[in-house]
Amino acid sequence: MIRIAFDIGGTFTDFVLEDTRTGKRHFGKLPSTPSEPARGVLEGLGEILQRTGVPAGDVTTLLHATTVATNAVLERKGAKTALITTKGFRDILIIGRQKRYETYDLYLDKPQPLVRRRDIFELAERVHYDGRVESKAQAKEIDALLNEIHERGYESLAVSLLHAYADPSHERLIGERAAAVNGSLSISLSSDVSAKFREYERTSTAVANAYIKPLVGKYVRALEKSLAARGVNADLFLMQSNGGLVSPELAAENPIRIVESGPAAGVLMCAEVGREEGFDHVLTFDMGGTTAKLGAIDHGVPAIVPTFEVDQVRYRKGSGLPLNIAAIELLEIGAGGGSIGTTDMGLIKVGPESSGAEPGPICYGRGGTRPTVTDANLVLGYLDSKSFNGGAMPLDLSGATAGVAKHIGEPLGLEPAEAAWGIYTIANTNMERAMRIVSVERGRDPRKYTMVAFGGAGPLHACRLARAIGIPKVIVPHGAGVGSAIGLLEANSKLDQSITRVLRLAPGVENSAAEIYADLERRVQRDLDRLRSQAKPVWSRFAYMRYAGQGHEIRVDLPDGALDATFADEATKRFQEAYAQVYGYRDRGAGIEIVDWYLAATLPNTVTSGREKPALPDKAGTAKRGERKAYFPEKRGFVDCAVYDRYALARGEVIEGPAIIEERESTVLVLPGDSASVSEHGNLVIMVGDDDEGA
Amino acid sequence: MTKARENLSPITLSVLWNSFISVADEMGTTLRHTAFSEAVREAEDFSTGVFDRTGRLIAQGNFTPGHLGAMPFVVKNVLKFFPEGTLRPGDGVLLNDSALGSGHFPDCFLVTPVFIGEELIGYVVNTAHHVDMGGAAPGSQKVQGVTEAYQEGVRILPVRLVRNGEFDEDILRLILGNIRVPDLVSGDLSAQRNANFIGAQRLVKLYKEYGRAQIDTAVETIFEKSEMRMRDLIRKIPDGVYSFQDQLDDCGPGDGIVTVAVDITVKDDDITADFSRSSDQVGVAINSYLSYTRAYTLFAVKVFADALLPQNDGAIRPIKATAREGSFFNPRFPAASGGRAALQIRIFDVINGALSQAMPDRAMGAFSHWSNPNIGGIDDRTGKPFIFYDLILGGYGGRSNKDGAEALSPVMNCANIPVEVHETNSPIVVRRFELLADSSGPGRYRGGCAIRKDVELQTSSAVMTLLSDRHGSAGFGLFGGGAGTIAETILNPDGEAIHMTSKEVRTLKNGDVVSFRLNGAGGYGSPTERSVAAIENDLADGYITADFAKQVYGAKRS
DSSP: OEEEEEEEOSSEEEEEEEETTTTEEEEEEEEOOTTSHHHHHHHHHHHHHHHHTOOGGGEEEEEEEOSHHHHHHHTTOSOOEEEEEETTOTTHHHHTTOOOSSTTOTTOOOOOOSSOGGGEEEEOOEEOTTSOEEEOOOHHHHHHHHHHHHHTTOSEEEEEOTTTTTOTHHHHHHHHHHHHHOTTOEEEEHHHHOBOSOHHHHHHHHHHHHHHHHHHHHHHHHHHHHHHHTTOOOEEEEEOTTSOEEOHHHHHHSGGGGTTHHHHHHHHHHHHHHHHHTOOOEEEEEEOSSOEEEEEEETTEEOEESOEEESOSTTOTTSSEEEOOOEEOEEEESOSTTEEEEEETTEEEEEEEEOTTTTOOGGGTSSOOSOBHHHHHHHTTSSOTTTGGGGTSOOOHHHHHHHHIIIIIHHHTOOHHHHHHHHHHHHHHHHHHHHHHHTGGGTOOGGGOEEEEESSSHHHHHHHHHHHHTOOEEEEOTTGGGHHHHHHHHOOEEEEEEEEEEEEOOTTHHHHHHHHHHHHHHHHHHHHHHHTOOSOOEEEEEEEEEEBTBSOOEEEEOOOSOOOTTHHHHHHHHHHHHHHHHHSOOOTTSOEEEEEEEEEEEEOOOSOOSOOOOOOOSOSSOOEEEEEEEEEGGGTEEEEEEEEEGGGOOTTOEEESSEEEEOSSOEEEEOTTOEEEEOTTSOEEEEOOOOOOOO | OOOOOSSSOHHHHHHHHHHHHHHHHHHHHHHHHHOOOHHHHTTOOEEEEEEOTTSOEEEEOSSOGGGTTHHHHHHHHHHHHSOTTSOOTTOEEEEOOIIIIISSTTEEEEEEEEEETTEEEEEEEEEEEOSOOOSSSTTSOOOTTOOSGGGSSOOOOSEEEEETTEEOHHHHHHHHTTOSOHHHHHHHHHHHHHHHHHHHHHHHHHHHHHOHHHHHHHHHHHHHHHHHHHHHHHHTSOSEEEEEEEEEOOOSSSSOOEEEEEEEEEETTEEEEEOTTSOBOOSSSOOOOHHHHHHHHHHHHHHHHOTTOOOSHHHHTTEEEEOOTTBTTBOOTTOOOTTGGGGHHHHHHHHHHHHTTTOGGGOBOOOOOOBOOEEEEEETTTTEEEEEEOOBOOOOOOBSSSOOOSSOOOSSOOOOOOHHHHHHHSSEEEEEEEEOTTOSOOSSBOOOOOEEEEEEEOSSEEEEEOOOOOSSSOOOOBTTOOOOOOOEEEESTTTTOEEEOTTOEEEEETTOEEEEEOOOOOOBSOGGGSOHHHHHHHHHTTSSOHHHIIIIIOGGGO
């Protein structure tokens, strides 16, 4: 079988072609084509097929992660969308949750909704929290609204009625009437998209789904058509934010689930690397050009969160549009290679402002004038002006040094090297803060975790970051430059459904639980049928629970098997364990509620048997390419530092820090006191020294 | 002032400054995650701080601004009761006295000294708004009929509640015995203790890593630089005395309107807000102790000067808040103060009005004043007590370059509680929750709209306590901008339509509907300067009606 994975990112589209008979993989990278995303895919596909000599007809599977849904939201380029709400509640979307994301800024603005107030229509009807219908929706009134919506030229309709998670019948009636009155109108019902309580978040999710649905549908159909025209008749799968794959048909129906697909695949790659090396507790660290993304894998499984925010301002929580979608947990902050260093009040600040891809850091020589993290890495000797990007892109060291000196060194009275060290260190403290949130503050003990570092800048900063947090091991995977695309090859198909039903854990609750799960299973099964897969699903149940009286819920895995009289006790026990894990204590006396119920079905990826072990040189001791001066404050400044070629390192070869290990897409910095070795799978495993004498 | 120390590397300084702020933030996360009360969790009505050995604020977490000025005052008072040398490692001191800095009893401060061995290195402090502290009514915030602090609940002068990291069970029992919901309060006190424990741990690690000498230098440098920056910013405000006057509704009833007047003196690099011309203290529970007046003065000045300037002892040195003793904004103990949360918006409004004369580009029209009702009784469905606590939040005043934000939390930074959550937890049904057309103050940049929320009681009986304002005066506009509509709270709007006062206490019966209608926020600049496109957009979106457009913006423009 031939499988091809392609991940469209903001700047590059990454490709991997895998021959499952030999385990052999080929990699490719091309600039993305944002104005016409499918074109970039087809070009890349043509290139990799030509290079490998594989006939188009031999490709059996295509795996795809795309930013097409996200970009439609960010650029406000979705469909003309209408929203129907319960009468009296027209402004749910405009009111939102009302908290400002910056306490002291009263000149800020709220996230701009995807529809305007004029696009919102009210329907007389009322359902209560327990599903009781107080006043019935009238078909005649619905038809009148739908006619108006049709006449005003809307392409897509979102429906979000109060308590529709408890009784969706009114929303469904609107869906049925819409199909009858205006067949071309795209429909998104909140009870289908997100059957959970909290009306603003549910409405926001339904509206976002409606907004991108026509566009994603078109994209998927166009892609399938052009693939067929090229003679590729493979099964196409798309990556969702939850780290699972779905068919194009399901992705087009619920496009909101694919908004964060590329980064999710990157975390899957880390999980696979952890498996290879025998670590199932992993903190993931992906540092690219503009941001760093931090995530976690517990017991071998990427952590999933129930909500995601799109279109944030300065990565501040609450500044974007909330989406109720299961998403792989990732904390994103404005710290990347392009983040700009400045001074204020005699202090050094780094980011969130970034030089982006254009003009980029000063050292790229493309017109950048303000010093960035990448410039600092060059001045400190961690990067080399001649070997960057495999030598394809010479860097301007004197320009970087002058820029660092002018903007940081002179105002603060620091030598250029010290100033560069300042930029590097402050970028690290920003990431340290984020990593503390992902680890310590969420109940994860860093000493029990291993960091997997990737992205262009990740391996340059990983060992310092690990030291600051107390993470004992860092792994820099083999072939991490196309991490997300590799992650796609490891992905399973995965479907999940959820519903809000607030129930107290008490004897007898198992009957309600059984009903809820029967309903959820019907929903998941309906989607499974459309995946047309032969694989047997693995079911998992989990829920979001709290002590009665609290307002936030934590995730708890629920028992499999029959829902009998032992359910309440078992769920109680599991909740208390999870609570103690996060907060350090439990409260035995307090009542416990289940709020959101989840069911997930995973179709195991039977094709992959893990990554191929890369071909590495047999002979150790040939990788050293020379030495260069690099800056280590614990060594009181610049010292001679050995430089190695990663591709020339043999299995089992050990390198003591300080050392620099260069590969095409990134550079690994091994600190004094650290020790790096090449594993059986070609990954670099770095034991982090506890030598703690920083600046 | 001495020059910033030369021998401390700017890199170390930057790292330490970030670290202090991150210690305060991490304390806050711990507190929020483990707290039970809605005020802490949803409204983030809590605060965390790191102090040096002498009780000066080094860093504050980015949570509610309400305790900004209060926390340093509390720490100074705790140190009067427990001078250096009297507290031991593992101790923690609790305080909630309004006059000693809390401002009202529900805010409990926990002050924990931090030691390395026997050496005191500083204090970590947090404060949280507790759901109940006993007294005349659930929530300890009842305004009408409460005439002195002794009726407002249990009053805690600084006491050593924590010893060796554990609660003193005797003192805890004494406190909890006075409280309606002891389990919740005890849970939240534990959350406060946990937060300080985390903060102390991180502070110790920081001191061990960098050493006392370097940290002492860094702390002094942080104060000097922050003070210098704040003074530079104040120097940009033209010297002068800027006065503004507004009012609060009669909160008695029958006590009369409360005058809220401020005179702000800017002289070179100092700024003083004097509230002395305001009314005398009142005989109901809504007086603003000076620490509270100061907290929101600091907030307002910071908003005008530099929203993102870090908060510490240095940054607040140039800002003073004063008021005549015995006045509404500096009452004498035992003045009652439970409902003072209603004042923060007006403190900001008048400072904004005064400073608009000096800094028109940073000013805005008056806010829509929130409504913070409590409805409590027995839920017939369960036979158990319930409290429906709501935060109804309207729009911002028009700003110098754009309209006021719609439906956003003013001053204190809270989230609302979703309709579906309220209806699940309490025997109430929300009948409407919407913006009101034609309510905003017109202007070149209009104010945000008023909000209407109608709530129906679905249990046999309950007592409602209102905490709102602007029922007797409109939210002003600036520079020719118009005022918004006046607020109303109406019982059974489709029936008897009884207009209630903004601090009313009333018993409700099954089926009663209370219609909360906030005031519209004020406009900025003359309505004649509003662009035709903006008026057309407002019409298309239903923020204004055609009649209103004609009347306010002129026929030819509508």
